[in-house]
Amino acid sequence: MIDAITSVTGAMPVPELAPRPIDSTGDFSRLLGEGLGALNTSLNAGDHALRAMAAGEAIPLHDVMIAMERARLDLQFAVEVRNRAVEAYQQLTQMQL
DSSP: OOOOOOOOTTOOOOOOOSOOOOOTTSOHHHHHHHHHHHHHHHHHHHHHHHHHHHTTOOOOHHHHHHHHHHHHHHHHHHHHHHHHHHHHHHHHHHOOO
């Protein structure tokens, strides 16, 4: 017989991991600006968490690791989007008219 897992008391709430919906009715430059703003916020949150832990504040290690990993994944995604945009531009410039 397997007992059910009981809930953990005193655990910190996990922030929402679902991506925010993006309004696709706007122009490309506004969408790009919003994406870069979200990337900057994510990178700053990871940096702030790491600096707070290094300064001796009472911040759990797992929160720091989650913030840093989220920032890394966001940056990796932004680099891949840039790579795809550069590749598309290069293909357009190589097309013969």
